Amino acid sequence: xxxxxxxxxxxxxxxxxxxxxxxxxxxxxxxxxxxxxxxxxxxxxxxxxxxxxxxxxxxxxxxxxxxxxxxxxxxxxxxxxxxxxxxxxxxxxxxxxxxxxxxxxxxxxxxxxxxxxxxxxxxxxxxxxxxxxxxxxxxxxxxxxxxxxxxxxxxxxxxxxxxxxxxxxxxxxxxxxxxxxxxxxxxxxxxxxxxxxxxxxxxxxxxxxxxxxxxxxxxxxxxxxxxxxxxxxxxxxxxxxxxxxxxxxxxxxxxxxxxxxxxxxxxxxxxxxxxxxxxxxxxxxxxxxxxxxxxxxxxxxxxxxxxxxxxxxxxxxxxxxxxxxxxxxxxxxxxxxxxxxxxxxxxxxxxxxxxxxxxxxxxxxxxxxxxxxxxxxxxxxxxxxxxxxxxxxxxxxxxxxxxxxxxxxxxxxxxxxxxxxxxxxxxxxxxxxxxxxxxxxxx
Amino acid sequence: xxxxxxxxxxxxxxxxxxxxxxxxxxxxxxxxxxxxxxxxxxxxxxxxxxxxxxxxxxxxxxxxxxxxxxxxxxxxxxxxxxxxxxxxxxxxxxxxxxxxxxxxxxxxxxxxxxxxxxxxxxxxxxxxxxxxxxxxxxxxxxxxxxxxxxxxxxxxxxxxxxxxxxxxxxxxxxxxxxxxxxxxxxxxxxxxxxxxxxxxxxxxxxxxxxxxxxxxxxxxxxxxxxxxxxxxxxxxxxxxxxxxxxxxxxxxxxxxxxxxxxxxxxxxxxxxxxxxxxxxxxxxxxxxxxxxxxxxxxxxxxxxxxxxxxxxxxxxx
Numbered sequence: 001x002x003x004x005x006x007x008x009x010x011x012x013x014x015x016x017x018x019x020x021x022x023x024x025x026x027x028x029x030x031x032x033x034x035x036x037x038x039x040x041x042x043x044x045x046x047x048x049x050x051x052x053x054x055x056x057x058x059x060x061x062x063x064x065x066x067x068x069x070x071x072x073x074x075x076x077x078x079x080x081x082x083x084x085x086x087x088x089x090x091x092x093x094x095x096x097x098x099x100x101x102x103x104x105x106x107x108x109x110x111x112x113x114x115x116x117x118x119x120x121x122x123x124x125x126x127x128x129x130x131x132x133x134x135x136x137x138x139x140x141x142x143x144x145x146x147x148x149x150x151x152x153x154x155x156x157x158x159x160x161x162x163x164x165x166x167x168x169x170x171x172x173x174x175x176x177x178x179x180x181x182x183x184x185x186x187x188x189x190x191x192x193x194x195x196x197x198x199x200x201x202x203x204x205x206x207x208x209x210x211x212x213x214x215x216x217x218x219x220x221x222x223x224x225x226x227x228x229x230x231x232x233x234x235x236x237x238x239x240x241x242x243x244x245x246x247x248x249x250x251x252x253x254x255x256x257x258x259x260x261x262x263x264x265x266x267x268x269x270x271x272x273x274x275x276x277x278x279x280x281x282x283x284x285x286x287x288x289x290x291x292x293x294x295x296x297x298x299x300x301x302x303x304x305x306x307x308x309x310x311x312x313x314x315x316x317x318x319x320x321x322x323x324x325x326x327x328x329x330x331x332x333x334x335x336x337x338x339x340x341x342x343x344x345x346x347x348x349x350x351x352x353x354x355x356x357x358x359x360x361x362x363x364x365x366x367x368x369x370x371x372x373x374x375x376x377x378x379x380x381x382x383x384x385x386x387x388x389x390x391x392x393x394x395x396x397x398x399x400x401x402x403x404x405x406x407x408x409x410x411x412x413x414x415x416x417x418x419x420x421x422x423x424x425x426x427x428x429x430x431x432x433x434x435x436x437x438x439x440x441x442x443x
Numbered sequence: 444x445x446x447x448x449x450x451x452x453x454x455x456x457x458x459x460x461x462x463x464x465x466x467x468x469x470x471x472x473x474x475x476x477x478x479x480x481x482x483x484x485x486x487x488x489x490x491x492x493x494x495x496x497x498x499x500x501x502x503x504x505x506x507x508x509x510x511x512x513x514x515x516x517x518x519x520x521x522x523x524x525x526x527x528x529x530x531x532x533x534x535x536x537x538x539x540x541x542x543x544x545x546x547x548x549x550x551x552x553x554x555x556x557x558x559x560x561x562x563x564x565x566x567x568x569x570x571x572x573x574x575x576x577x578x579x580x581x582x583x584x585x586x587x588x589x590x591x592x593x594x595x596x597x598x599x600x601x602x603x604x605x606x607x608x609x610x611x612x613x614x615x616x617x618x619x620x621x622x623x624x625x626x627x628x629x630x631x632x633x634x635x636x637x638x639x640x641x642x643x644x645x646x647x648x649x650x651x652x653x654x655x656x657x658x659x660x661x662x663x664x665x666x667x668x669x670x671x672x673x674x675x676x677x678x679x680x681x682x683x684x685x686x687x688x689x690x691x692x693x694x695x696x697x698x699x700x701x702x703x704x705x706x707x708x709x710x711x712x713x714x715x716x717x718x719x720x721x722x723x724x725x726x727x728x729x730x731x732x733x734x735x736x737x738x739x740x741x742x743x744x745x746x747x748x749x750x751x752x753x754x755x756x757x758x759x760x
Contacts, residue, residue: 183644
């Protein structure tokens with residue numbers, strides 16, 4: 001679904017009592033009440049305790065549970081249109097609802113590529129008709145993702161494109177990137193770039209270093225990322241454009257972003273949940289579900305990502321949900337496709353950082369709610385009264401194990417198969433309507 | 444009449460016209476006054492004058508141009524000169540050396556006036572240094588096109604009565620435009636307020652240092668403008684390199700009735716031609732009541748007559 005176009009019967013008002021209310025937009029982490037009616041947050045927090053309840057409200061005691069804004073995932077690959085056997089908008093949205101993700105930003109590298117206003121419109125309509133969470137498509141930055149000619153940023157944005165990216169592809173040509181950043185500035189369009197020097201990365205299949213040497217696999221040096229990131233930062237400084245590094249993975253990249261922010265450049269950065277919680281050792285005996293781009297790095301790099309999240313250098317955490325099937329994954333490591341699914345495990349994996357006391361809950365949630373909402377210009381990402389009632393209820397301590405059979409996503413390539421987690425989403429609301437546990441009354 | 448004209452011409456102190464840069468406001472006004480008189484000549488049945496009788500004018504075009512070349516040709520002929528057109532296909536020219544060779548060859552033919560267009564900025568000046576005759580720049584790369592700026596000024600002055608105090612919005616491909624550069628210089632010299640309006644990719648770096656107010660939105664850039672001057676966008680620049688597509692360019696930067704409504708109610712529309720209707724300008728505007736585009740063509744001949752006459756005053760007898 002998208003926006004407020006909803007002809008179904010209105011959901012019952014909802015009152016969540018005795019909850020640990022966490023709203024990063026207000027730096028709020030306190031016991032309180034959340035009142036939802038008419039698809040909107042009426043009140044949330046300690047102030048809401050004792051406020052009059054809407055007539056006919058469902059009242060839930062949430063003792064021991066956290067109520068937080070629904071997650072906004074800025075990097076989700078889907079297979080629709082063109083690769084529906086991997087993931088449709090509907091199947092992705094169901095996986096999202098299970099994971100507590102209430103807003104998906106979909107990547108444009110479908111078939112056809114989302115590089116025309118009519119195709120943005122198509123995705124929005126399909127999402128409205130089939131998806132159970134909000135979907136905002138990102139449009140291609142260059143026509144056909146070829147890295148050569150800029151797309152119609154103005155008209156695509158008018159059609160509803162939320163941001164611009166070539167998805168998993170990098171723009172090798174610096175002049176193209178410079179012109180794109182210059183042009184995008186005119187429309188206040190956000191450019192999300194996957195910074196990787198393709199010539200340095202060419203042929204590499206995992207992080208360059210000792211592990212690659214032992215496994216006999218070609219490596220991708222961290223410099224492939226750092227060089228491209230530094231180029232991009234210089235272009236952002238030159239053009240004044242808004243630049244978002246979609247994914248960073250190594251310690252020096254964090255330093256580059258940190259320095260750019262010190263210079264007050266219009267720059268932000270994301271990290272995938274995988275690079276916050278896994279490292280190259282997890283590849284073990286050539287496990288292809290751990291093959292991704294950028295590759296998993298050293299433990300020191302992972303720790304640097306966590307530190308960069310804690311100090312605000314990294315703005316957002318994404319799932320980088322990338323459904324692949326046996327056709328693309330059941331191959332020798334070097335020949336397998338990159339990518340891992342992640343919508344259902346985004347929050348549970350992020351909670352590992354909280355349980356290990358590396359990062360507090362407010363900071364982790366901010367990077368998946370308030371910050372992405374700010375970067376994208378969305379209303380959500382907060383429990384402020386008047387905000388859309390996109391929220392999640394989770395028990396941060398429930399222990400569970402990810403069973404492949406329980407994966408909702410149409411593709412099963414999770415690096416967290418059989419992993420133990422602590423904390424699980426119990427209920428997800430989008431515009432005040434419960435979409436998880438899946439209540440079955442949607443067609 | 445003839446003596447009067449020659450008096451004017453004699454007060455123009457330059458041997459060449461290589462650009463608006465270097466002209467003083469009185470120089471510019473001299474040419475505009477001369478051009479006003481040339482308009483009258485061109486509107487008579489007898490359009491022929493004798494000030495250039497016996498003189499040889501060579502139009503040397505390294506870049507194809509139908510309208511500018513024919514305008515200079517007609518201007519020379521109306522003043523009685525023998526006019527020869529030389530078109531040099533740019534692909535067969537090998538840069539500096541050949542250009543200077545060409546200059547030496549032409550110089551040996553003893554022309555009096557050389558009208559030159561070249562695809563490289565600075566090429567006309569280079570050539571002027573090597574020949575003994577007067578040289579008129581008919582456009583050098585993205586540098587200057589002085590007779591275009593003069594004809595634009597003449598057109599504006601005849602409609603608005605003055606240049607000083609006018610707000611002129613120059614819109615479109617500023618980055619590659621010699622017309623824009625010459626106009627910015629001339630309009631600033633005569634006291635107009637100059638704005639440039641373009642997508643950020645089509646603005647030269649630091650363009651504000653040329654003495655213009657810079658806008659990227661047509662609505663704000665056109666607000667209360669007296670003159671809206673549209674520039675041509677080359678086809679190869681509108682498919683993803685500088686702007687993504689024709690339809691996007693037209694939507695945000697093409698002049699249509701809605702965008703023109705932000706300018707003054709009596710604002711006039713200009714375009715140096717040739718126009719891309721539906722790219723930078725709506726046909727309804729291009730051919731509408733507020734368009735001065737056809738008149739610009741008429742003023743083009745008059746301004747070129749004025750320039751040739753002013754330069755001829757310095758030719759050795």
